[in-house]
Amino acid sequence: MSPALLEAEALTKHFPVRRGILGRPAGLVRAVDSVSFTIDAGKTLGLVGESGCGKTTTSRMILNVEAPTSGAIRFDGAPLSGLDRDGRRRYRRGMQAVFQDPYASLDPRMRVGSIVGEPLIINERPSASALRRRVLELLDLVGLPERAAELFPHEFSGGQRQRIAIARALALSPKLVVLDEPVSALDVSIRAQILNLLRDLQRRLGVAYLFIAHDLAAVAHMSHTIAVMYLGKIVELGAAADVALHPKHPYTQALFSAALPLERQQRREEIILSGEIPSPLDPPPGCRFHTRCPQVMERCRRDEPPLAPESGRLVACHLYPAPAR
Amino acid sequence: MSPPVIDVRELKTHIVTRWGTIKAVDGVSFTVAEGETLGLVGESGSGKSMTCLSILRLVPRPAARIVGGQVLLDGDDLLTQSERQMQRIRGKRVAMILQDPMSSLNPVFSIGMQVREPLVSYHGLSGKALARRAVELLAAVGISSPAARLRAYPHQLSGGMRQRVVGAMAISAPPRLLIADEPTTSLDLTIQAQYLRLLKDLQERHRLAMIFVTHNLGIVAKMCDRVAVMYAGRIVEAGPVEMIFGAPRHPYTRALLESVPRLGAQTEWLTAIEGQPPDLAALPPGCAFAPRCAHAMERCRAEEPSEFSLGAGHTSRCWLDRPA
Numbered sequence: 001m002s003p004a005l006l007e008a009e010a011l012t013k014h015f016p017v018r019r020g021i022l023g024r025p026a027g028l029v030r031a032v033d034s035v036s037f038t039i040d041a042g043k044t045l046g047l048v049g050e051s052g053c054g055k056t057t058t059s060r061m062i063l064n065v066e067a068p069t070s071g072a073i074r075f076d077g078a079p080l081s082g083l084d085r086d087g088r089r090r091y092r093r094g095m096q097a098v099f100q101d102p103y104a105s106l107d108p109r110m111r112v113g114s115i116v117g118e119p120l121i122i123n124e125r126p127s128a129s130a131l132r133r134r135v136l137e138l139l140d141l142v143g144l145p146e147r148a149a150e151l152f153p154h155e156f157s158g159g160q161r162q163r164i165a166i167a168r169a170l171a172l173s174p175k176l177v178v179l180d181e182p183v184s185a186l187d188v189s190i191r192a193q194i195l196n197l198l199r200d201l202q203r204r205l206g207v208a209y210l211f212i213a214h215d216l217a218a219v220a221h222m223s224h225t226i227a228v229m230y231l232g233k234i235v236e237l238g239a240a241a242d243v244a245l246h247p248k249h250p251y252t253q254a255l256f257s258a259a260l261p262l263e264r265q266q267r268r269e270e271i272i273l274s275g276e277i278p279s280p281l282d283p284p285p286g287c288r289f290h291t292r293c294p295q296v297m298e299r300c301r302r303d304e305p306p307l308a309p310e311s312g313r314l315v316a317c318h319l320y321p322a323p324a325r
Numbered sequence: 326m327s328p329p330v331i332d333v334r335e336l337k338t339h340i341v342t343r344w345g346t347i348k349a350v351d352g353v354s355f356t357v358a359e360g361e362t363l364g365l366v367g368e369s370g371s372g373k374s375m376t377c378l379s380i381l382r383l384v385p386r387p388a389a390r391i392v393g394g395q396v397l398l399d400g401d402d403l404l405t406q407s408e409r410q411m412q413r414i415r416g417k418r419v420a421m422i423l424q425d426p427m428s429s430l431n432p433v434f435s436i437g438m439q440v441r442e443p444l445v446s447y448h449g450l451s452g453k454a455l456a457r458r459a460v461e462l463l464a465a466v467g468i469s470s471p472a473a474r475l476r477a478y479p480h481q482l483s484g485g486m487r488q489r490v491v492g493a494m495a496i497s498a499p500p501r502l503l504i505a506d507e508p509t510t511s512l513d514l515t516i517q518a519q520y521l522r523l524l525k526d527l528q529e530r531h532r533l534a535m536i537f538v539t540h541n542l543g544i545v546a547k548m549c550d551r552v553a554v555m556y557a558g559r560i561v562e563a564g565p566v567e568m569i570f571g572a573p574r575h576p577y578t579r580a581l582l583e584s585v586p587r588l589g590a591q592t593e594w595l596t597a598i599e600g601q602p603p604d605l606a607a608l609p610p611g612c613a614f615a616p617r618c619a620h621a622m623e624r625c626r627a628e629e630p631s632e633f634s635l636g637a638g639h640t641s642r643c644w645l646d647r648p649a
Contacts, residue, residue: 050513157601187368187602188540189617192584192595199594214514221586221595245589258518259588260543272522273515276483292515 003077004038005175005208006062011035011071013057017281029280031057033232034071036307037225041175042202044209046223046240048216048255052280053229055212059178062210064092076175093123096169100181102161106153112139112164113149119171138167141204142197159190163197170201178210183218195222216259220244228252231280231288238313248315251289287318295319328400329356330501330534331380331419336394338372338379347605349375349389351558357502357534357551364549364566365538366581368602371555373538377504380536381419382411399501417447420495424507426487429494430479436463436490437475443497462493467523485516492523499531506538521548542585546570551638554578557603557613560632564639574641577614612643620645 012034019026032054039045047055060066062073064080073080075091083091096119099105106115117135120126126134139148142163153161162182169177179198183191195218201207213219219226219240226243228236228251236249247253254271273292278284284291290300299318310320338350350372357363365373378384379391382403396403398418406414415421423429430439440459444450450458463471466489479487488508495503505524509517521544528535537548545552546566553563554575562575573579583596600617603609609616615625624644633646 050515159601188542189368189581189584189598189602192586192597193599195586196594196597215586216514217586217588220588221590221592241591254515254518256588258514260541260547270518272518274519276485276516277513 003074005041005076006039006210007072007074008038008058008062009036009072009074011058011061011073012069013054013061013066014069027281030232030283031280032061032068035229035232035234036071037227037234037237039176039208039210040224041208042206043224044202044211044222046211046213046219046226047229048212048214048219048226049229050214050255050277052231052277054232054280055229056180058229059097059180059210059212062176063095063097063178064088093172094174095176095178096172096174097178097180098162098165098169098182101185102153102158102165103185105165106161108153110152111149112144112151112153112156115153115164116149116167116171119168123172134171138171141170141201142167157190158186159193162186162194166194166197166201170205170207173205174207176208176210178212180212181214182211184213184215191218198222216244216256228255231278231283233288233316234307234314235289235316236313237307242311242313246311248310248313248320249289249317250293250295250319254294287316327359329358329397330399331536332356332395332397333376333380334395334397336376336379336396337392338375338384338389339392340389342388342606344606348558348608349605350379352394353555353558353560354394355553355560355563357536359501359534360528360532361551362528362535362537362549364545364552365536365555366540366542366545366552367555368540370557370602370605372558373555374506375558376555377421377506377536377538380502380504381415381421382406382408383415416443416494416500417498418500419502419504420498420500421504421506422488422491422495422508424510426484426491426511427479429491430487432479434478435475436477436479436482440475440490440494440497443494447498458497462497463490465496466490466493466527467519468493483516485512485520488512488520489523492520492527496527496531496533499533501534502536503528503533504536504538507540508537509544510539510541524548542570542582554581557605557608559613559642560640561614561642562640564635565637568637568639574635574639574646575614575643576618576620576645580617580619 011032013032015029015031016025017027049055061068113135116138117131120131135149136146144163183194211222223240226240227234230251236243236252247256254273257271275292278291286302287300287305290296305316305318307314307316334354336350336353340347340349353376367373380396440462441455444455444458459475460471463474468474468489509520549566552566552569553560556577562578573582580598584598586595598617603613611627612625612630615621630642630644632640632642634640
């Protein structure tokens, strides 16, 4: 088997919390705690979880915006930690990002042509005619007309702006694009357009995605693999259909039961969790989910369950393996 | 059947801008009975929030103005009340929960002060009775150790907790009509599930008529008895929730339902709605959805369809549904 495009191994990020004017350390936020996953070339990993679970911090470490406290990232076979300045620059060229709000991520004073062409100018210094050709190619790729290049972002609707952001992300032919809530800010009727576009681009360009979203049905639709995070840990990781339709971890089960089906008849058993998400400043001992888990056992309060194989995926829960009878 | 709590008739709210008049709400009619939930769905700019603000007469003045129609709350037309009378109605007979709890809560006052305020002004409570009722209300929305929480400030609570406080204030009267405008959009999924159950409980306990505004069709399927789908300031389809989800008629409703990814559906491509949401300042003549509609006919571009009844309270504003 060929090595994965991206490998994250025991990725950890702790943020120190400081108090008072002397900035005395007052604790650690364990935003991401020993998270491992891989993304294959041309495939999509969906990352789901509620706010504060560490999805965005994970993506920021992948994008090399945030340095991991510990752990390793390998991209295209090369470890990120050993790279020099030039190497890091090449690394960053290989991956790009599209963010939630296309109103914030596009400079209102630049024409669309310059926005899309900027990564090319910085990295490749193409001739004016080559640049123009490439920009028009990119606009065409995301379904925008040629004349869009002369216009400003405010002249576009939200969905079209997100197309511009996608064109910019693709300018340097990246191998991986981080999609952080790419459709949440868009109108419902526009979301399907953008999801279809992303899927079409993956097929045509072979680009891999790290897809972060809270719309679980959208994640299940877009992803090949899904990782579910809770308080900085991956609790379940496996093929999208397995995780979405037959979740094993009690948290995944609750999460997907909260994703409401459209058909009334199809209403599944609903699991409503009690309590709130604990603070990552002081995560519960043992299994981090035990304070809200409907199936909590004595052992969960004490021992942290490892992420172990179960029914063709990885699950971190003491319920598995089910005791032999 | 009991008379409706709220009966909105041909409501029209226009916004005057430099570029012309925008018909944000253009002849909207619906009723909601006691204990019933009406889901108001549509994209941003479709007029659903403006409809709710018009009921409470809270449209942003002077730009926006209610130019026609009636809003009958238990028979009283809210559009003809004086501002003084409206102040007695808001919060007492009609309450509203907004998307962002921090736009309803004042950051510099304690939760207790804010929860007590309507109790003092509407019910004239004071002293021990007031303190007891405030604790009761927080307990009713599932807040643990309510007495301690009353001393907290909004920033000390989580988003879900804050929205519960807003819920507690909304039911303090209790009102006849509760308007919930995207109340769970800012909440996490598992917290959203808790809050939706709470709203259902509160509604059943107080027999509230509820208008639930959302763009999340899954929530509509779960929470609502009837649905009204809005597009460009008009209700294009309305009916019992089973009809809207099981046998939608209007092309916009159908396209909307098809465009949403579903868990378990192994479809490769989503059915996207082409084009962009309408520009309300430059609506086409005829049906506003015609430019994006797969079934648009000559007539749709010339003449606006009227509302056709399909029986059992199901209506559609589409020429395709004109009785033969």
